[in-house]
Amino acid sequence: MTSGVHHVNNLASLTVLVHHRWALPVLGELYRDDGAKFVTLVHRLNVSKDSLVRTLEHLRTLDLAVKNPGYGHPLRPEYVLTPQGQVLGSSTLPLLKHAQRFDIRELLLKKWSLPVIWAVHHGFGRFTDVLGALPHVTSRALSLAVQDLERIELLQRQGSSYRLTHHGLEVAALLETLTESLPESLAETR
Secondary structure (H helix, E strand, C coil), rough: CCCCHHHHHHHHHHHCCCCCHHHHHHHHHHCCCCCEEEHHHHHHHCCHHHHHHHHHHHHHCCCCEEEECCCCCCCCCEECHHHHHHHHHHHHHHHHHHHHHHHHHHHHCCCCCHHHHHHCCCCCCCCCHHHHHCCCCCCHHHHHHHHHHHCCCEEEECCCCEEEEEHHHHHHHHHHHHHHHHHHCHHHHH
């Protein structure tokens, strides 16, 4: 497979993964603790039960997380990562820690923030280029994502195109590690 096709698959896979805002934090928590109970995830992530149900179903559909099979001790985790989820979970933690440390987690976990950072990092500098590169994004959604990323100083406009700031490049490096561990099968999920 050529490098260009690999990049397109990485972007498509990333877009599928982050379709649910809580996907990365849930992967990180399940990896960090080698599984978790539903109620523990609700409290640790401060996520609504409905959002968590949708996110866990999304991760199960992607074959990244499963309900812990069988019966056992009451403290046994209800949800665990699949082998594919384990690989991805380990790549998720550095990005989440960085976002938490710089207090950008809320904006970074919006649906289009990470795909925009990835696209700009890979040479899609103009608004129309990013719009064409991201599947299913609307002009309005992209405009809001770009404004958010500019506000937290990860992205800056330079003439008629965008470029990542120094801090944006740090996030892009962490994101690159994450996207390299994404299963290519995710690109085919949508």
